[in-house]
Amino acid sequence: MERDYVPRRASSAAPVRRRPPQRGGRNSRNNRRKNGPPPIFLIALGLLLVVLIVVLVIVFTSGNKGKKEPSGNSASSSASQISGSTGSELSNPASQVSAASTPEPTPPKEKDVSGLEVEKLDSMLRVGDSGYEYYSFVEETANQYTTMVAKAGAELKGSATLYDMVIPTSMDILLPEDFLADVNTSDQKKAINYIYGSINAQNPDVKTVPIFDALKLHNNEYIYFRTDHHWTQLGAYYAYAEFCKSKGIEAVPLTQFEKKEYPGFLGSFYADDNALSANPDTVEAYLPKANATLDYTTGDDDTITDWPVIQDGTDYDKENLYLIFIAGDQPYEEITNKDLNDGSACVVVKESFGNAFVPFLVNHYQHIYVVDYRYYKGNIAALAKEKGAxxxxxxxxxxxxxxxxxxxxxxxxx
Structure with missing residues (x-):
């Protein structure tokens, strides 16, 4: 807290000595004349002392005006404004945002599921015309994952920054919390907080990107498919915007992308419950403005060149429309933005959820190297260093x- 400073008065700092009053009436003037004026050096000394005091007061006052508190005290004040945080949240830099900086946006009204038919299948939950994937938290495996991410960050230290994004399924984003209380599924937000906190406790250099709340804020939009377990590209866009915040760059506004729509998509949930066919999905694609091409290597080690980053889905089978994004699940891909010549490069390590996300990165990097870890046979840290990512x-x-x-x-x- 800034302290009030009251400058000292000149009179209290250096009281002026007064000569004792002269006694007598007519004789007082004569006495002064006899004593004569005070020596001139005493007058000069007094004036100098007064000037020095005035100067010191001015300097001291201006030096304290608008003075800010040291950064250490400011940080303590900011930290004290974070209330109700768990240990895992406090260990995650991404969650340490002062409540006083910006008010938290209010999520849209939760989906009304009253009156909808609910069927609890082994592989998924169906509510009305939409399928939802269950999630069960397994602590041992989650710990193995966090150790892997922390180790990967250590391998990349000095050459590249590692960003980790854990993507929630549609169940916890779209369905009301009170409804989920009666469903045999784990709390995904708590699980992600646990994972991020554990990663940062082991390796604070890893940047964990919080996307759960960002998706929750858009849960009244078309961000997940109804007949498939993936997110839509609109959902991937909101995650991309959070990545840009973590990296400190500007996300390209959604309005600047050309949008294509391919109706009739029936995804993975449809295979388990044909009742979902009554309301098929539409695959929406947001095309990068950059002049970019994609080369990829198949599982059979064949190389395909000059493939579109997002393919025209007009002639695709309805069940395969999600494969229009970056040629689907290939072991290794290289995307080149021919409009850039700055040597910027990144490596994306993903499974199928990453397919809809990658096209948004084209606007920011000259080279994007995409690895599907399920099929890639090389070393990712070595690849990143080789490519200068x-x-x-x-x-x-x-x-x-x-x-x-x-x-x-x-x-x-x-």
């Missing part, structure tokens, strides 16, 4: 963090 972006849907086989698969790539 300054950023490595790891995208995993939350269900991956409970799958020991998948965590083992990615662990062996660093």
């Amino acid at each position: 300054t950023d490595v972006i790891m995208l995993n849907n939350i269900s991956m963090t409970r799958n020991a086989d998948l965590v083992d698969s990615i662990s062996g790539k660093f």
Whole structure:
């Protein structure tokens, strides 16, 4: 807190001595004349002392005007404004935002599921015309995942920054919390906070990107498919915007992308419940403005060149429309933005959720190297160093963090 400063008065700092009054009437004037004027050096000394005091008061006052508190006290004040934080949240730099900086946006009204038919299947939950994937938190596997991410960040230290993004499924984003209380599924927000907190406790250099709340703020929009477990590209856009905040760059406004729509999509949930066919999805694609091409290597080690970053889905089978994004799930891909010549490069480590996300990065990097860790056979840290990538972006849907086989698969790539 800034202290009030009251400058001292000149009279109290250096009281002026007064000569004792002269006694007598007519004789007092004569006495002064006899004594004569005070020596001139005493007058000069007094004037000098008064001037010096005035100067000191002016300097001291101006020096304290608008003076700010040291940064250490400011940080303590900011930290004290964070209330109700768990240990894992406090260890996550991304969650340490002062409540006084900007008011938290209010999420839209939760979806009204009253009156909708609910069917609890083994593989998914169907509510009305939409499917939702269950999630169960497995602490041991989650710990293996956090250790892997922390280790990957250590391998990349000095050459690239590692960003980690855990993507929630539609269930916790779109369905009301009170409804989920009766569903056998784990709390995804708490799980993500646990994962991020553990990662940052082991390696604070890793940048964990919080996207759960950003998606929740748009839960009344078309950000997840109804007949498929993936997010739409609109959902991926809101995650991309959060990545840009973490990196400190400006996200390209959604209005600047050309939008294409491909109706009739029936995804992975449809195979488990044909009742979803009554209301198929529409795959919306936001095309990058950049002049960019994609080369990829297939699982059979064939190389395909000059492929579109987002393919025209007009002639695609309805079940495969999600594959229009970056040629689907390929072991290795290279995307080149021919409009840039700055040498900027990143590596994206992903599974299928990353497909809709990658096209947004084209506007920011000259080279994007995409690895699907499930099929890639090389070392990702070595790839990043070889290509001169300054950023490595790891995208995993939350269900991956409970799958020991998948965590083992990615662990062996660093």
